[in-house]
Amino acid sequence: MASSSQYHHGDLHSTLIDAASSRLEKFGIDGLSLRKLAEDVGVSRTAPYHHFKDKNALLSAIAAKGFEQWHQIAVDIFDNDSIPPEQRLKDFIHAYIGFATEHPQIYELMFGQTLWGEGKASAALRDVAYPSFQYQVKMTKLLQEKKLLPTNQQALRLAQVTWGTLHGIARLIIDGIYADASHIEEMCDCAAALFMQQKNLN
Amino acid sequence: MASSSQYHHGDLHSTLIDAASSRLEKFGIDGLSLRKLAEDVGVSRTAPYHHFKDKNALLSAIAAKGFEQWHQIAVDIFDNDSIPPEQRLKDFIHAYIGFATEHPQIYELMFGQTLWGEGKASAALRDVAYPSFQYQVKMTKLLQEKKLLPTNQQALRLAQVTWGTLHGIARLIIDGIYADASHIEEMCDCAAALFMQQKNLN
DNA sequence: AATGAATCTTGACAGTGTCAATTTAACCCT
DNA sequence: AGGGTTAAATTGACACTGTCAAGATTCATT
Structure with missing residues (x-):
């Protein structure tokens, strides 16, 4: 649960939801790109797929x-x-x-x-x-x-x-x-x- | 205005609107791709851009x-x-x-x-x-x-x-x-x- | 310490809208 | 009729997108 590790994020699930929410409020649904979101959070493009089946799930x-x-x-x-x-x-x-x-x-x-x-x-x-x-x-x-x-x-x-x-x-x-x-x-x-x-x- | 020619379509403007309308009713807004639409009509991907500024204009x-x-x-x-x-x-x-x-x-x-x-x-x-x-x-x-x-x-x-x-x-x-x-x-x-x-x- | 599961990574694919440069045809004027 | 302007359609390219497959890394449990 610590933030020391690099490879494992720790709590990517809720971090994604938070980051996505704030991106959503700024850029709208269409402006919310999974790739940009991943970059924001500092994780690779496909990492979110281990926590959400697809974009709609998020x-x-x-x-x-x-x-x-x-x-x-x-x-x-x-x-x-x-x-x-x-x-x-x-x-x-x-x-x-x-x-x-x-x-x-x-x-x-x-x-x-x-x-x-x-x-x-x-x-x-x-x-x-x-x-x-x-x-x-x-x-x-x-x-x-x-x-x-x-x-x-x-x-x-x-x-x-x-x-x-x-x-x-x-x-x-x-x-x-x-x-x-x-x-x-x-x-x-x-x-x-x-x-x-x-x-x-x- | 005839349909004999191959290169010039003749009335692509309204043909696009018609084809797009029918594609829209079947597949919805997101399912309407300009490229597929162009293929339907038998024209290249960028031909529609000479009749509509962009997708939203269509x-x-x-x-x-x-x-x-x-x-x-x-x-x-x-x-x-x-x-x-x-x-x-x-x-x-x-x-x-x-x-x-x-x-x-x-x-x-x-x-x-x-x-x-x-x-x-x-x-x-x-x-x-x-x-x-x-x-x-x-x-x-x-x-x-x-x-x-x-x-x-x-x-x-x-x-x-x-x-x-x-x-x-x-x-x-x-x-x-x-x-x-x-x-x-x-x-x-x-x-x-x-x-x-x-x-x-x- | 070793094994299995969870997590994250790079690579790749099939799409998308749209711009730039180019070719083709139609139109208009002398 | 012929030459030049303009409109229409083309191929090529770019930067995106979501998502799958395989491999690497770490965690957790025995």
């Missing part, structure tokens, strides 16, 4: 870290009983878009075509991505019971659509399509208002 | 075709006076998701990171992508006047959020994240219901 590991990180943020917001549910949902929305726009490259990796396209998502990736969604379904049910979200829809369906909304807004902003960063707050508020319209009914 | 041309196609679909739906506005919006939603899921690769190209990432979208692409959105803003205003969409939001903001919703749903379905093709209809209906909640108010 990327998946980074994405996994992202999912865990996001899941923690989501839980922290929804489990905070000192804040009214309505505000929690608003906070959640802002946090989601904030997370996506502050780490656009990682977000792209987590939800982009590189890992998910063509149904090529590994079971491991699915397993780490799913809890966040399941949790959102649960929260959706809860907010429906409190009549903050429409009650005439299945929770699963509604959760898919609300996640879709956040996902779509995040991507439009990240890629600068029909929207830019200066609209973030207003778009979040607009989405929140759309979700919770029936609040004004009672 | 991809942009394909995307442009997609935007024009989609814009026409959208206009046809919204301008159909024989159908009540509420139904038109529903049709529009289904058409959007249908377009995206029936041509996933082209949709990915039109709205994906390849062309838009890092703010690298060309002015030409923006020009061809924007009218569709402007049109949707106009339709949003109209539906707000008819009290089918929430009136307490700016049309621009609401259009961004609704487009975001459709965009997000499309991507979740295409990439198989938290949703799959068998949910399409229900998700569209759920989104429509979410947009038009205030209909039940009057």
Whole structure:
């Protein structure tokens, strides 16, 4: 585990993940070359292959870290009983878009075509991505019971659509399509208002 | 313009676009190699460079075709006076998701990171992508006047959020994240219901 | 100390996009 | 009709990429 040795790195596995993460944030997914990465870490071109089956496996590991990180943020917001549910949902929305726009490259990796396209998502990736969604379904049910979200829809369906909304807004902003960063707050508020319209009914 | 000659192709420009489109639909963006494409068309590796500045320029041309196609679909739906506005919006939603899921690769190209990432979208692409959105803003205003969409939001903001919703749903379905093709209809209906909640108010 | 497994190395291969210099054909003008 | 300009297509080359196969080095365990 020491760093004295030259030939054996010691902890290449996690060193690769760290170096790759920082390269990813700087240069994007396409700018992340395994060879340059190996050079960064001071190891030969093929050394990473002893720790990751291929490039996608390394990327998946980074994405996994992202999912865990996001899941923690989501839980922290929804489990905070000192804040009214309505505000929690608003906070959640802002946090989601904030997370996506502050780490656009990682977000792209987590939800982009590189890992998910063509149904090529590994079971491991699915397993780490799913809890966040399941949790959102649960929260959706809860907010429906409190009549903050429409009650005439299945929770699963509604959760898919609300996640879709956040996902779509995040991507439009990240890629600068029909929207830019200066609209973030207003778009979040607009989405929140759309979700919770029936609040004004009672 | 004839096809007798061997050396000069005659109409390589549009031949490339066609061949690239079909290769794109089969193999995806990453599977589209300029060299293989040239071979398909029966021309040397670098011939395409006399018609397109680089790979992205060719991809942009394909995307442009997609935007024009989609814009026409959208206009046809919204301008159909024989159908009540509420139904038109529903049709529009289904058409959007249908377009995206029936041509996933082209949709990915039109709205994906390849062309838009890092703010690298060309002015030409923006020009061809924007009218569709402007049109949707106009339709949003109209539906707000008819009290089918929430009136307490700016049309621009609401259009961004609704487009975001459709965009997000499309991507979740295409990439198989938290949703799959068998949910399409229900998700569209759920989104429509979410947009038009205030209909039940009057 | 020796053996087997884990780890890392160099070498090699098949791809990729794209530039430079060159050849071929088409077009236009006198 | 012929000569010159220009457009179109070609081969060659370069710098990359991910990844496999074989061999070298070190670690861990008996």
